[in-house]
Amino acid sequence: MNNKLRFEKRIIQISMAGSTLFMIAEGIMAYITRSSSILMDCIFDTADLIMIGPFLLLIPLLYKPVTEKRPYGFSQVESLFVIIKCSILLGVTAQLVFYSVQIIIKGGNHVNAGIVAAFEMSLSMGCIVIYAILKHYNKSFSSPSIKADLYMWKIDIISSLGVGLAFIAQIMLKETNLNWFIPYIDPSIAIIMAIGFTIEPFKMIVEGIKSLVLFAPKMEIMDHIRVVVNKHFEDYPYTVSFLDVIQTGRKAWVEIYIKSESDIVKISQLKKAHDEIKKELRESFDQIYVELIPESFE
Template identity: 55%
Template sequence: MKKDKLQIEKRILHLSFWGSVLFIVAEGIMAWITHSHSLLTDCLFDAADLVMIGPFLVLVPLLYKPVTEKHPYGYAQVESLFLLVKYSALLALTCNLLVENVKLLLHGGHEVDAGDIAIFEFLVCLGCLFMYIVLNHYSKKYESTTIKAELYMWKLDIVSSIGVAVAFAVQMILLRTPLSFLTPFIDPAVAVVMAVLLIMEPVKVIFQSIKNLVLFAPDEEVVGKIREIVGSHMQDYPYEVTFLDVIQTGRKLWVEVYIGNQTDVIHISKLHRVRDEIRQELKHKYDQVYIEIIPD
């Protein structure tokens, strides 16, 4: 099972990697030809993301290694650390691009060939949509935190490409109106909007990765669902839950259920049975689950 998941994840990352290479080269060439800052922003953001995929292809097998005494949490935190580094770099790059394009706006903007960019971005949108459909097909068999991040990036590329295409189509219309004086501001304005939208996801992932690295409990919604599942199974046994300890790091989830008992007798076979029942249900919701039932 783990081998199948590893193969699926590696296949998705390889497809995403080579798809990104193709689009980055195309965007880089088009940005150089048209001198478009919005194309350059998109190209640099995708390039930074691509640089991070390469090392992670090497790290993926580590995430499937079993827990040992030397590594009690396995290598789960490697994924959280990787996402923290990746999105910190993307955040820094995006902030820099945002500042540069705001400066360009304040200095009067600049003209670009709106028609060529609009057609190019429409074609890019179709290409990104194709890649998203292919990757989403494979992800139905297995979807890790990293795969979700890759799918999000392709979805973002689809939305940003169509948005840029529409913006430059509007610029072509403005050229034939009294508002033609606004056209020099379209390209840097689009780049600023893209940068603002691109900032949101890195900030969110950075905070989540920090929580995972310092072994904080996951969101209250996750803890609540786990508490509900544990409680429903405990109803069939003579035990009550006194404390629930939940830790999530990367794709792995550790659950320690502390139980109380009205007598001094603990049936090990019953503890194993309820543990297996809870684990089986949690496996349908979370990727790699470790659960222990501990008498309080």
């Protein structure tokens, strides 16, 4: 568990270092070029970076064992953290949309398309490198917070590449009848980026709320657990009558209610089935707890 803790801290630290570097670069370029799209990237990354610091303090708590006082450990705190983080990002995005709309109303924004395009394409390449590193380290991980962080890097890649291509297109528009639209390209791109940014954080907030109030996980997760459980009970004289699954943060609890074909329940069989089910489910869940609960026929 300590190895996983150090491993996760390393992932967050790499992400934090990359975010800091790109935030500074975007801030400088936003000041030089007066570009709304670069400014949006900068503020978005700043908001994300602010949330990384508190999460570094939260990580050790997520590896503390469950107790009678805290039956779910601190896993619900992680769900709350994801909700707060995504809510802040949505709030920042809404402010930037308002700012971009004001620029359009005032007649648009003239920027040096060549400089912006070159910067954004370079930024996209840098984001791809960081994302690939984090993705490599995260292969054996199942953390909602790390997944949220990976999503932010994926968005940075797509947005930087999109903005770079858009400003390359702006250069090509200079000698056409559409050159009147050039001042509106920068704020329009910022608005389009903002709309795209809101989709996944909104989904994460919904999932975080469900996790926080201990709703059952998504149907595909339930189906996966059900398939694994039924497969391992095929060779035993028991039938699964009910599955009770709770997933909050990175932890999942699976209670399997079983019925016996007779009044006899062999502990050795249940232990073997329990170990088999838990071993397979660990491939899909970072921290999972499995309980087998025999019940009698009425």
